[in-house]
Amino acid sequence: MSNRTFTASYPGHWRDVSPDDWNNWQWQLRHRISTLEQLEQHLTLTREERAGTLLTGSKLALGITPHFFNLIDRHDPNCPIRRQVVPRLEESAYAPEEMADPCGEDRHMPVPGLVHRYPDRVLLLVTDRCASYCRYCTRSRVVSGVGEQELATDFEAAFRYLARHEEVRDVLFSGGDPLLLSDARLENLLARVRAIPHIQLVRIGSRVPIFLPQRVTPELCAMLKKYHPLWLSAHTNHPKELTIEARDALGRLADAGIPLGNQSVLLKGVNNDAKTLAALCQKLLQCRVRPYYLYQCDLIRGSAHLRASIREGLDLIDQLRGHTTGYAVPQYVVDGPGGGGKIPLNPNYIVARTEDRYVLRNYRGDIYEYPEQNPEPVVLQHNRWKD
Ligand code: SF4
Numbered sequence: 411m412s413n414r415t416f417t418a419s420y421p422g423h424w425r426d427v428s429p430d431d432w433n434n435w436q437w438q439l440r441h442r443i444s445t446l447e448q449l450e451q452h453l454t455l456t457r458e459e460r461a462g463t464l465l466t467g468s469k470l471a472l473g474i475t476p477h478f479f480n481l482i483d484r485h486d487p488n489c490p491i492r493r494q495v496v497p498r499l500e501e502s503a504y505a506p507e508e509m510a511d512p513c514g515e516d517r518h519m520p521v522p523g524l525v526h527r528y529p530d531r532v533l534l535l536v537t538d539r540c541a542s543y544c545r546y547c548t549r550s551r552v553v554s555g556v557g558e559q560e561l562a563t564d565f566e567a568a569f570r571y572l573a574r575h576e577e578v579r580d581v582l583f584s585g586g587d588p589l590l591l592s593d594a595r596l597e598n599l600l601a602r603v604r605a606i607p608h609i610q611l612v613r614i615g616s617r618v619p620i621f622l623p624q625r626v627t628p629e630l631c632a633m634l635k636k637y638h639p640l641w642l643s644a645h646t647n648h649p650k651e652l653t654i655e656a657r658d659a660l661g662r663l664a665d666a667g668i669p670l671g672n673q674s675v676l677l678k679g680v681n682n683d684a685k686t687l688a689a690l691c692q693k694l695l696q697c698r699v700r701p702y703y704l705y706q707c708d709l710i711r712g713s714a715h716l717r718a719s720i721r722e723g724l725d726l727i728d729q730l731r732g733h734t735t736g737y738a739v740p741q742y743v744v745d746g747p748g749g750g751g752k753i754p755l756n757p758n759y760i761v762a763r764t765e766d767r768y769v770l771r772n773y774r775g776d777i778y779e780y781p782e783q784n785p786e787p788v789v790l791q792h793n794r795w796k797d
Pocket of ligand 1: 539540541542543544546547548549550553585586587617645
């Protein structure tokens, strides 16, 4: 499959399943690949994958929707889709710089499940479940229900906190995946937040359009559009993830007037080459999704085998900027380890700087000079006639 074309996931390994079942999101969840035996029914695992899968009971659970599982190349142990969701033994090796909570979220929780780290916005963790589990998940300490911590969001206390804190104008629903909640439960939470007069904006972070596009039903979209302004950040890492089903799910959200952004994580062996990243970002634009952030992979425990270097990330942005549509170039960021928040990383386009000029390079490496504006207005001697 070309990285630039849209193909369907159905039917793949599930040839006996009717389209009605396949398109039912509850069916997809009930038939997730979640055990070693189920994995081995469809894939010949490597020794590292087998050992890694045996360890998932005490770390991050194994879970892959049939929809996403069909995107795995069963003959390629280095398949970029497979690397994201099939556990590997390397997950049990912890490097000294790695952490259970690399973004320092627990230290910034005034209320259980509510992270208030930036001045005017908060993160509300509304569930600990996802449609499938990403092996590099920043929140693997609480996500999936088998990790070392339990997510116990105190919703009533969170709503009281939001009502008291008038500086908060933006609430991001995350988790886990908020779109795994029922329409009724999600609507209840949206209505509670919307009832707080100073909240101007609600955002949802979700990988459901990619892992479980069947969940994006017309009913869900009709409910969501009642709570505008509502924005949604999808999470896509490789162009293959943008199937016909995912494109159509994103289209339904866009048709409901929801502005769509995408967050990718820079992952070794998944998207750390310029051709793949460009194809991903260009395909996202075709799906009416703006590539928003490219994250340097957090220092989550057991993720060293998936982390690319910052140098590679900067080179990749250099190879995108100017070479393709500006909308297709995400902002590369690193979350300051331990709780520093997002820090933008950009290639350097300033070659030299003097008091009165900048020497700049463009995307082709050509050099240009631009005069520095004098901050003090120049006083011309034009009023001598008054003497
Ligand atoms: S969908 Fe998000 S929260 Fe869930 S496992 Fe993946 S990265 Fe973690």
